[in-house]
Amino acid sequence: MGDIDDFRQAVESFIAQRGWTATRFGRTIAGDPLFVFDLREGREPRSDTRQRILKAMQDEGEAKAPPPLRIGVAGLGNVGATLVGILARDGEELTRKLGRRLEVVAVSARSRTRDRGVDVSGYAWFDDPVALARSPDIDLFVELMGGEDGPAFASVRAALELGRPVVTANKALLARHGVALAKLAEESGAQLGFEAAVAGGIPVIKTLREGLGSARIARVYGIMNGTCNYILTRMSGGIQADGPPVSFAEALKEAQQLGYAEADPAFDVEGFDTAHKLAILASLSFGCEIAPDQIFVEGITRIAPADIKVAADLGYAIKLLGIAQRSAEGIEQRVHPVLVPKTSAIAGVDGVLNAVVLETDHVHALMLSGPGAGGAPTASSVLSDILDIARGTRVPALGVPSGELVPYRPAPMKAHAGGYYIRLNVKDVAGALAAIATRMGERGISLESVIQRPDLRVKDDGGDGVQTRTVVLITQETMEATVRETLNQVAGDGFIVGMPQVIRIEAL
């Protein structure tokens, strides 16, 4: 590209970045209102004119450019190091988009010497993240250490107390202290961004807080844990086209080998990680306080390949969903495996992907799906919060001022109504199945189907050598309390062995 082309491009992008007209440029910078029109028509200004105009553009830029946003990043792990790398690599482009420079000036982590794949030698180092949060040399504090208390809570609180904006990806922190932190942010006039805390790279917080800010949400549900979704997908024979379905233990081992599951996977597979995210989504959806301890939580560890097979034969997939919905009693918040129709959009969300469905009262359902974790997708959500703060966007952290949040009114799980998948190990004695069906009938439970197949044997450890047959019952809509009471009676009658497997069917 020749000098004149470079010059033309510099003039055009200067105009575009500022949203100026060509005439304004001509008057303010070039001293001739028609200058840009002449340039566009191919007239080439002399070299000394170009130099004069380039200098004027530079002076104007320096005079008007807002000061850089100085960022302190605490936590240089998967997400933090990726964020620092992106800001170093894409800094110029981001500056052009924002008209303001984003500058990492200080960082904190535990080990100063660890190789993180990014060069942090040019940034001030803080051993103490609280000291970094309070440093007068930063304008924005980014918390990427994790943990619901400890240094994460202390440093975020310290920054907000000073009126300093904070961005965090920490769902545990938000689930536990979100309301207090939102209140603190309001009192000190600081912004608190946490887009990355729920479903990693999916912009669900912004969608709820801003895009659907005026809509009344009726139900929000989603696949919010990639580890569980990977395991369930593999158990159903998905992902590896020619691979056979595998057991829970095999799928978990595979997920660990691929880095999708922690060495200690309990927090994920028992459903608690999903519960943290659901608590945050429920608050944003229903304008209520965050209530992570009021969630009914059941993980996926008891799902057997036979459950997946029967479900598939009946036209369902099994997914671990977090679901929050309004009901007559209050708000239901539950995390458990669910039979979802294979025809539903969420049934097609496989592997480590996440998806969140937002349903409004006007029967408008919106599904957002994408990568729920990983350094780059998560850092990109962190970055989107940083950009909002750099632009000066102001929104209450939880969508409404914290004083307007209503206390969380839990709808008891026993009042939940829906269809049920019930798998029983029934003793192989005459009349057993008839007795079970009678118990169900007495409690008003209508059975949609009863499935008994020789290939469905699930070994149960309570067997004592008793011969059993695996039987699956599908109920029509029934109350949770009725199902539980009836199954207690069935167990008391002595016709089944071991614990019944109960999976809820969700109407989607």
Ligand SMILES: NC(=O)c1ccc[n+]([C@@H]2O[C@H](COP(=O)([O-])OP(=O)(O)OC[C@H]3O[C@@H](n4cnc5c(N)ncnc54)[C@H](OP(=O)(O)O)[C@@H]3O)[C@@H](O)[C@H]2O)c1
């Ligand atoms: N990874 C994901 O895919 C993902 C997705 C969504 C949300 N998140 C959230 O993002 C946050 C960070 O996750 P991550 O995966 O990046 O974690 P990580 O890889 O374990 O990194 C944690 C970082 O925090 C630093 N750190 C821990 N304690 C510290 C302390 N007392 N003082 C200073 N630094 C400390 C560690 O320092 P050293 O490196 O020196 O040990 C490390 O750099 C968490 O809240 C997580 O829930 C992560």
